[in-house]
Amino acid sequence: MAEVVRDREQLFERIVPLGADRRLIGIAGPPGAGKSTLAGWLEARVTERFGADPQLVAQVPMDGFHLRNAVLAERGLRDRKGAPETFDRDGFAGLLRRARTATGEITAPAYSRELHEPVADAHRIPASVRLIISEGNYLLLPDDGWARVGESLDEIWYLNVSWAVTRQRLIDRQIAGGRTPEAAAAWVDGNDKRNTDLVAASAARATVIVEL
Template identity: 50%
Template sequence: MPLTFEDLLARARRLPQSGRRAILGIAGGPGAGKSTLAEELVRGLNGTGEPWVAHVPMDGFHLADAELDRLGRRDRKGAPDTFDAAGYAALLDRLRAEPDGETVYAPGFERVLEQPVAGAVPVPPTARLVVTEGNYLLLETGAWARVRSRLDEVWFCGPPEPERIRRLVARHECFGKSPADAAAWALGPDQLNADLVAATRHRADLVVPEGAVRARPPASRGPAPSAPS
């Protein structure tokens, strides 16, 4: 039987062991549905009870446009070397270490401005599972190679290419690009990055079936489970 969204919830729920915080990574190319899956997992696992799952996107580690201009990389924004990969790995270390009683703050990413925002994502000490998502969680080059070992599992989103590109173009248009510019960016710099990410698929623990997210039931999933305590 193909995996359902309920199966994904059950698998994620089992990740925290013996009270230790776990980190689940969701990888995939631009427009693959990583953020959608992460948000639905967090919503489904937290339910209506005390939140015990947090969402920390990798996109907060984009280099600012001013730094990309200085480095001459602005026209490749979104490529592996346009992120602070070492900073991201260091955050994962801090999340795993669980500073006693401290809330850990991660950077967020403002899509309207297309800029990172410091201290935008709180991870409270009550969070037993952190869901993080981004393109390069399985990359083996440079500082990205430090990321995989910090993650308990990595799931890969790989929808059919026409669907991924359609979503990506629509997203670019939604945030202000003209249809022509949106398509050019999706089929240019974004496609180079997508090809790079696709080559890391074999390192994932699970490839998420496309229908598993679409088929999720709309109703609330009830209170948060007590097992990961």
């Protein structure tokens, strides 16, 4: 049974001290749970503790592996954007595997909420990095593609947040992205709710359940 952690400092203590071998930590959870916020806090906490020179921590987020909108349109998936099948799972798993043993600098993509497209080479991972944080909804899914992603990580933490909280965050995000309140709620209650239920069903596979 997964350990339950309710304090961010306990999460920090799970990854220190940083050793000679790189560690890859995944943060999974439903859309809007605060995964990127937790990843950013952990990155800042490592830098606060150990300094920024050399760089010891970097991120490889799942969202950088969104398929481009043109590809989604070709595959008839435009209205399912954000679902598991709308990501380049093989590319994601492959980069994580390379990141574990790379002896030189590599880069990872990010997702632009302004462009609504992935942006290549947004995250630098120099050879000095000892901790890589990868956050995303589907890191715990058991199907073949996502299982390869999960197997590339040393631990996966599940960020547990109620639907009532994430729903409002997601609606606000959609409105900020240009949708009307009505269209935002319809998207969230349809697409995001389906994805949330799918992610929640995989929570038991996590190393740690995080309840902040």
